Amino acid sequence: RETLVEVRNLKKYFPVKGGLIQRTVGHVKAVDDISFDIYKGETLGIVGESGSGKSTMGRLLIRLLDPTEGQITFNGQNITKLPNRKLRPLRKQMQMVFQDPYASLNPRMTVGELIEEPMIVQNTMKSAERKAKVIELLGKVGLNEQARMKYPHEFSGGQRQRIGIARALSTRPDFIIGDEPVSALDVSVQSQVLNLMADLQDEYKLTYLFIAHDLSVVKHISDRVAVMYLGRIAEIAPKDALYSEPLHPYTQALISAIPSTDVTKKREKIRLEGDLPSPSNPPSGCSFRTRCPKAHERCAIERPELTDMGNEHFVACHLYTNEDGTKKEIIH
Ligand code: SF4
Ligand code: MG
Numbered sequence: 001r002e003t004l005v006e007v008r009n010l011k012k013y014f015p016v017k018g019g020l021i022q023r024t025v026g027h028v029k030a031v032d033d034i035s036f037d038i039y040k041g042e043t044l045g046i047v048g049e050s051g052s053g054k055s056t057m058g059r060l061l062i063r064l065l066d067p068t069e070g071q072i073t074f075n076g077q078n079i080t081k082l083p084n085r086k087l088r089p090l091r092k093q094m095q096m097v098f099q100d101p102y103a104s105l106n107p108r109m110t111v112g113e114l115i116e117e118p119m120i121v122q123n124t125m126k127s128a129e130r131k132a133k134v135i136e137l138l139g140k141v142g143l144n145e146q147a148r149m150k151y152p153h154e155f156s157g158g159q160r161q162r163i164g165i166a167r168a169l170s171t172r173p174d175f176i177i178g179d180e181p182v183s184a185l186d187v188s189v190q191s192q193v194l195n196l197m198a199d200l201q202d203e204y205k206l207t208y209l210f211i212a213h214d215l216s217v218v219k220h221i222s223d224r225v226a227v228m229y230l231g232r233i234a235e236i237a238p239k240d241a242l243y244s245e246p247l248h249p250y251t252q253a254l255i256s257a258i259p260s261t262d263v264t265k266k267r268e269k270i271r272l273e274g275d276l277p278s279p280s281n282p283p284s285g286c287s288f289r290t291r292c293p294k295a296h297e298r299c300a301i302e303r304p305e306l307t308d309m310g311n312e313h314f315v316a317c318h319l320y321t322n323e324d325g326t327k328k329e330i331i332h
Contacts, residue, residue, distance in 0.1 A: 003073075004175060004207045005038040005061060010070035012056050016280050028280045030056040032231035033070070035306070038175075043201065043208040045218030045239075047254070048228035051276050054211045057228070058177045061209065062094040063087055075174070092122050092171035099180035101160035105152040111138075111163055112148035118170045137166040140203075141196060158189035162196065169200065177209045182217060194221050216258050219243065224312070227251045230279055230287040233306060237313040247315040249292050286318065294319060 011033055018025035030053040038044050048054040059065040061072060063079060071080045079090065095118075098104040105114055115134045119125050125133065135145050141162040152160055161181060168176055178197065182190040198221055201208060212218045218225055219239065226236040227250060235248040246252045253270040272291045277283055283290050289299040296318070304316040307327050320328055 002040045003037045004040045004075060005209075006071075006073040007037070007061070008035045008071045008073075010034045010057075010060060010072065011068045012053075012060055012065060013068045026280050029231045029282070030279065031060060031067075034231075034233055036226060036233065036236060038207060038209060039223075040174075040207055041201075041205060042223040043210055043221050045210045045212060045222030045225040046228060047212055047215050047218055047225060049213060049276055051230070051279055052228040053231040053279075054213075054228050055179055058096070058179050058209060058211050062091075062096060062175075062177060064096070092118070093173050094175045094177070095168035095171065095173040097161070097164050097168050097176060097178045097181045099183050101152070101157065101164045101184075104164060105160060105167075107152055109151075110148065111143075111150055111152065111155075114152070114163060115166045115170050118167060122171055133170065134166075137169055140169070140200065141166045156189075157185050158193055161185065161193050165193075165197065165200070169204065172204070173206070175207045175209070177211065179211045180213065181210075183213065190217070197221065215243075215254050227254065230277065230282050232287065232316065233314075234288065234317070235313075235315045236306070237315075238311070241311065241313050245313075247309065247313065247320060248288075248317050249294050249319075250288050253293075286316075298323070 010031055012031040013027040013029050015024040016026040016028055017023065034057065046054045046057065056065065060067050063082070067080060071078060073079065074090065074094070079087070112134050115137055116130050119130045119133065134148060138145060138147055143159065143162055152163065155163065182193050185193060197208070200206065210218055210221055222239050224236065224238050225242045227234045227248065229250050235242065235246065235251045242251065243255060246255050253272050256268065256270040270293065274291050277287065277290055285301050286292070286299040286304050289295040292299065298318050302318065304318050306314045306316045307321055308314055309320060309327060322328060
């Protein structure tokens with residue numbers, strides 16, 4: 001299996017200003033030393049509450065934000081510090097679909113212009129070719145040719161997201177980041193857009209990073225899922241393992257909160273105490289310990305690192321390692 005995106009020890013710290021002269025008094029560690037790979041053709045789901053750093057992570061990967069530290073490799077090329085001039089030819093290979101199609105589409109441009117714009121920026125096609133491509137893409141996302149002359153406000157939320165997807169596809173990308181692309185849509189429309197994204201993935205051999213705040217949204221579309229908490233990955237695993245045998249107490253709580261359709265498999269809902277701590281002042285040791293039902297002494301002292309439990313299942317929790325860092329055997 002080939003790797004498309006390789007992330008190593010990635011950090012993004014935002015300064016926090018305070019006091020009369022607004023000097024830097026601390027940092028929000030939005031992304032705090034994260035490493036993982038995204039394989040070609042897969043969908044990696046990333047789930048976390050707001051403040052977990054998942055959107056920052058997405059923006060770092062396609063260099064909409066500059067990392068504080070760490071390394072990002074895309075298709076074998078280290079892009080961590082590439083200047084804008086050198087990023088431009090790569091930009092067409094990585095696109096983003098945003099949560100809010102209302103905010104991300106310029107209301108004064110027609111749908112045809114919106115889909116054509118990234119192709120104009122890339123400057124690799126003649127006008128007639130671009131026009132033909134717009135019509136083709138509208139068809140691919142389930143809109144008719146007449147949509148070209150209309151404006152975004154004339155469409156429903158789900159249709160607008162289809163327009164956003166067509167726009168993202170216009171440069172023939174390899175990699176698409178969906179930053180909560182269905183969160184603003186009605187549940188019935190969500191599944192239509194998810195199905196469309198899955199079909200387009202097969203047709204265009206796309207690799208997806210799919211960001212969501214809720215495990216149920218990424219369940220069907222993902223091959224693997226990562227759970228983030230306060231700028232760190234708590235657990236990352238193939239989808240089936242993550243949903244059927246979650247290891248991290250945070251993942252276990254999130255999964256217990258998904259309403260089960262299968263009455264024979266009713267799980268007890270695990271309630272998390274307290275709120276998400278301030279990302280500028282996270283707890284020592286394991287940042288989840290203030291809400292963890294299984295927190296113990298070691299959790300306040302030592303930060304758990306992601307540990308390979310086998311079968312591509314990684315977890316960052318002291319329940320699964322010995323004091324010397326070696327992994328414990330999981331007893332099923
Ligand atoms: Fe809970 Fe400790 Fe594991 Fe953190 S390291 S998730 S506090 S048991
Ligand atoms: Mg898929």
